[in-house]
Amino acid sequence: MSRWLRTQVGDRLRRSHGVTVVLDPHRIAGTADVKSLAEDASFYSADGWAELRLLWDHTIRRSCGSADRVVVLVRDPQTTSGRDLPYDIERDASSVLAINWPVPPDLREAFRGGGPFADSLVAAAERSTNPALIVADALRMRLGDEGSELQGVLRLAGAGRSHSDVWAVLSHALRTPLAAAVAHDGGDLRAIQDAWSAWLAGNVGHAAALSENAAQLISLHSAGQLVPAPLRATGLPAWVRVGATNVSADELVLELLANEPNPPETLPDWCETAAWWGRVRATIASAPVAPTSATEAWQRWDALDEQFATWLRTSYGSALLSSAEPPTALHRIPSYLARQVQEGGKVLLIVLDGLGFAQWHRIRTETSLTVKQVTGCLAMLPTITVVSRQAIFAGTLPQEFADTIGTTRTEPAHWLAFWHAEGLSEHEIRYEHLHKNQALTTKDLQLCGRAVAVVINAIDDILHGAETLGDRQVDRSVQLWAQTDELEYLVAAGTAAGYSIWITSDHGNLPTMKGQIPRESRALASNGERVRIYANEVLRDAAREHGIAWDPPGFPSHVGKPLFARGRVGYHTTQSQVTHGGLSIDEVIVPLVQVTA
Numbered sequence: 001m002s003r004w005l006r007t008q009v010g011d012r013l014r015r016s017h018g019v020t021v022v023l024d025p026h027r028i029a030g031t032a033d034v035k036s037l038a039e040d041a042s043f044y045s046a047d048g049w050a051e052l053r054l055l056w057d058h059t060i061r062r063s064c065g066s067a068d069r070v071v072v073l074v075r076d077p078q079t080t081s082g083r084d085l086p087y088d089i090e091r092d093a094s095s096v097l098a099i100n101w102p103v104p105p106d107l108r109e110a111f112r113g114g115g116p117f118a119d120s121l122v123a124a125a126e127r128s129t130n131p132a133l134i135v136a137d138a139l140r141m142r143l144g145d146e147g148s149e150l151q152g153v154l155r156l157a158g159a160g161r162s163h164s165d166v167w168a169v170l171s172h173a174l175r176t177p178l179a180a181a182v183a184h185d186g187g188d189l190r191a192i193q194d195a196w197s198a199w200l201a202g203n204v205g206h207a208a209a210l211s212e213n214a215a216q217l218i219s220l221h222s223a224g225q226l227v228p229a230p231l232r233a234t235g236l237p238a239w240v241r242v243g244a245t246n247v248s249a250d251e252l253v254l255e256l257l258a259n260e261p262n263p264p265e266t267l268p269d270w271c272e273t274a275a276w277w278g279r280v281r282a283t284i285a286s287a288p289v290a291p292t293s294a295t296e297a298w299q300r301w302d303a304l305d306e307q308f309a310t311w312l313r314t315s316y317g318s319a320l321l322s323s324a325e326p327p328t329a330l331h332r333i334p335s336y337l338a339r340q341v342q343e344g345g346k347v348l349l350i351v352l353d354g355l356g357f358a359q360w361h362r363i364r365t366e367t368s369l370t371v372k373q374v375t376g377c378l379a380m381l382p383t384i385t386v387v388s389r390q391a392i393f394a395g396t397l398p399q400e401f402a403d404t405i406g407t408t409r410t411e412p413a414h415w416l417a418f419w420h421a422e423g424l425s426e427h428e429i430r431y432e433h434l435h436k437n438q439a440l441t442t443k444d445l446q447l448c449g450r451a452v453a454v455v456i457n458a459i460d461d462i463l464h465g466a467e468t469l470g471d472r473q474v475d476r477s478v479q480l481w482a483q484t485d486e487l488e489y490l491v492a493a494g495t496a497a498g499y500s501i502w503i504t505s506d507h508g509n510l511p512t513m514k515g516q517i518p519r520e521s522r523a524l525a526s527n528g529e530r531v532r533i534y535a536n537e538v539l540r541d542a543a544r545e546h547g548i549a550w551d552p553p554g555f556p557s558h559v560g561k562p563l564f565a566r567g568r569v570g571y572h573t574t575q576s577q578v579t580h581g582g583l584s585i586d587e588v589i590v591p592l593v594q595v596t597a
Contacts, residue, residue, distance in 0.1 A: 004102040004122045005029050018094030019060060019070040025080045026308035028099050030323060034073050041069035048076050051084075056089055069158065100357070109165040115322035116268065117159055119593060129143040132173035132590045135166055147212035149179035154216035157187050157373075158223065158272075168307045178206050179254065188372070189225055199228035200236070214239050218259050222276040223374040224593070242279075249287035250377060256280050260300070263307075267319050267328055270311060271376025273590035278357020281586070285358060285475035289506040298568075305567060308585045309548075312381075317553035319378055320397065328590060329378040330388060331554075333504065334395035334415075338422045340500055341450055348499040349453045350490060353385060354460030354580065356508030358471070359478045361421055366482035369491055372594040378509045381552035382531040382562050383580050383587040385460070389506035393431070393453065402556035406526075411455070419451045434458075447497045454490060463509050463578045470513045470576035487574040488597070495597035505590040509580045512570035518543040526560070530581030546571075548583065 005332040009022060014037070019025040020036055035043045044059065046052035052074055060070060072093075079085060084097035090096065102113045102122045111118045117138065120135070124137035136143050141152035153170070156163055170183035171220045181191035195206045196217070210217065214237070220226045221243045231244035239248045240256045256279060264270045284294045322328045327336045337347040355363075357376075360396045364371070382396055386408055388397050394401050394414035412431040430448060433455040458481050466473040487503075494501045512529065532547070534540035540549055540561040547563040564583050567572055572579070580587045 002029075002033065002122070004007045004120065005033055005099070006037065008099060008102070009034075009097045012095070012097055013037045013041075013071065014039065016041075016071070016095060017069055017070065019092065021082075021085065021089065021093045021096045022073045022099065023073060023079055023096065024075050024099040025077050025109070026072060026099075026101065028101060031075075032075060032098075032321075038069070038071035040462040041071045041159070043071050044074070045073040045075065049078070052076065052079075052089070053086065053508050056086075056538075058494070080357070093350070094574065099216075100340070103134070104129065104131050106165055106169055107134060110163050113163070113326070114322070115159075116266070117156075117163075118324075131169045136173065143173060144175045146176040146178065146206070146209040149174050150209045151178045152215050153182045153187075154192070154213055154220065157182065157189055157192075157225065158216060158219050159268075163187065171592045178209065189220070192220075193229075194224055196226060200229045200233060200240060200244060201229045202233035202242070211237060214259070215261075218256075219261065219272055220243050222256075222272070222279045224275075224361055224591075225374050225387055248291070249283050250291035250293050252283050252564045253291055253293040255296060255328050256283070257300060263310070267315070267322075267347065268548060269587055270308065270585065273586050275357050275374070275591075277301065277585060279361050281358040281424050282361040282475065285471040286362070288473075288484075290472075302567070305584055308588075309583060312552075312583060312588070313550070316378070316476070320432075320554050326375050327377060330380060330504065330506065330590070331391040331395060331397055333392055333502070334418050337451070337500075337502070341422065341424070341436065346450045346497070346499045347452070347469050348447065348490075348501045349392075349451075350487070350501065350503045351389065351416060351453065351455045352459050352487075352503060352505050353389065353455060353457050354463050354507065354509055355503075355505035355590065356586055359459055359474070359509075360588070360593070362475055362478045363482045363487065365483075366479055367488050368419065368486065368597075369424070369595045370597065372596065374593050375592060376589040377504060377588055377592040379505075379588050381555060381583070381588070382528075382533070383507035383582060384528060384531065385506055387555070390457070392504070392506060392536055394418065397554035399554055399556040402559055405556065405559055415451075415453055422451075424449075424451060431455075436587075447493055447499065452494075452499065456486070458486070459505075461545065463580070466578045469500050470578055491595055492597040501595050503591065503593045503595060507580045508584075508587045508590050509578050510568060510582065510586040511576060511578045512565070512568050512572070514573050514577075515565060515569035515571060516546060517571050517573070518546045525570065528581040529572045529577060529579035530565045530587070532563045532571060534563060535560060537561050550583075 031045055044055055046055050050313055052060055097369055101108060107121055108127045111121055124134040130135050139152035139155055141147040167183050167186045174183050176182040178191055178195055197546045199207055199210050219366035228243045228245045230246050239259055241251055261272045261276050264273045280297050320329050325336060329335050340347055380391045386406055389408060390401060390411060391398055393411040395418045398405055415431045416429050428449040430452040435457055462474055462477040491501055540563050543563055547565050552555055570577055570579055
């Protein structure tokens with residue numbers, strides 16, 4: 001629960017008696033947030049005048065005598081004060097409370113995005129009414145100090161959303177040239193990329209400011225928002241190797257391990273860690289011979305895997321319900337894109353089946369895509385295609401499409417139904433699926449409509465064929481696929497047609513070793529290399545020694561009871577297999593990337 005909402009209406013709601021009407025015409029607060037403040041009260045909500053009239057006449061009047069406290073949330077844009085309510089409702093209500101914007105108009109878009117940055121904006125708005133000073137305060141930025149201003153813009157650029165309103169405010173407030181250039185370009189990091197390349201080449205113009213911001217620069221390199229440059233200068237800090245092209249895999253892995261992100265606690269922390277680990281894993285996989293540091297790296301992974309398993313059990317369910325932007329889970333992506341379409345835009349969603357952060361790093365280095373923002377997104381559990389990819393196109397949790405959870409054939413219908421509900425006509429909606437051995441060329445591109453989705457199976461096909469050399473085999477194959485320019489053709493066509501282009505995945509993947517396979521195939525609803533789904537809890541309990549028994553939030557319990565493989569073990573007999581379905585950070589947190597040509 002946000003502190004600002006408790007401050008505005010929480011205390012008065014807790015002290016209220018009779019019928020209290022809470023007005024939220026701008027839909028600032030979530031219904032669940034207001035309901036949680038109305039403890040021990042009968043709670044109702046209405047989104048318009050007619051709905052409120054019906055609710056009041058047929059329900060509220062009858063409950064007044066039987067309930068000590070009643071709270072009615074009214075989310076009608078035309079009802080901004082008690083005077084806008086019907087006369088009898090204003091007269092009979094014990095009190096009318098209004099939820100107001102906690103930030104100035106220039107910052108409302110950023111506030112709507114939710115998350116820690118929105119909370120920081122609210123706290124800063126309590127100390128100032130000047131938008132520039134509010135943003136500087138929220139970013140802990142000292143205006144006029146090059147290192148501090150750069151830290152602020154790097155932190156904002158790494159937050160995973162565009163913040164166009166914040167960049168507009170900063171473009172008039174920042175006083176140092178490098179940070180100001182990023183703000184003027186709306187968060188585009190080309191000025192930082194140029195400064196980075198120049199520093200590694202020996203230009204010391206921004207050396208002090210760059211050197212002060214090691215953590216943020218490492219994070220942006222780990223996410224793929226910055227690309228490495230040749231290291232030609234001497235005497236630079238050792239950590240710059242994380243953004244250099246001409247260092248050995250062993251050197252790079254050791255530097256990355258030495259600069260691991262802070263211990264993760266929140267989902268944004270885990271997304272940053274997932275991107276960092278993907279870079280570590282990609283570096284190991286790209287080496288002709290496994291670097292000596294690989295052993296230490298995978299030992300570090302073991303510790304992360306234990307921590308992540310604990311976080312999943314306690315926080316996965318609440319993360320699925322978050323309305324923060326960018327979306328925290330795959331089923332929220334369509335709603336996020338819908339807001340862009342409602343504002344007059346067109347969206348192109350590219351789903352690279354099986355793409356994890358390790359493969360994203362290889363694609364990043366092999367293509368000339370311009371990356372606007374990168375974040376991590378939670379896959380559905382179990383991390384298998386029929387569950388997680390279907391959630392992307394349905395825009396709902398798997399429990400909402402339980403009847404079709406065993407197939408992906410309904411994806412076009414899900415995509416069509418979602419956008420129909422958003423007001424688009426059939427000719428404005430498009431779904432394409434490129435299957436095995438089906439290449440994409442410019443002549444195939446017929447991008448039309450306002451909501452376009454393209455599924456590409458190339459990476460998942462590569463994963464399922466990598467039983468000889470594991471991760472190294474996957475890395476080489478993804479490198480070759482990226483060099484075919486298939487993805488660049490699609491992004492170039494989308495950019496030329498004016499689309500906002502997003503790349504994501506239904507699940508990641510993990511290099512696994514063979515493990516013991518329980519012998520009860522007749523008891524299974526389905527079986528995979530990282531998860532086995534049993535017909536009922538009794539049958540699963542009989543196999544508990546072979547894995548982790550857990551019913552993840554969002555998965556329909558009547559479909560089956562999952563048993564997840566532990567650690568890096570798979571339910572297979574091959575020596576090495578890169579697969580998915582389990583609970584590792586590699587499989588669960590996938591990239592969500594906005595790109596242009």
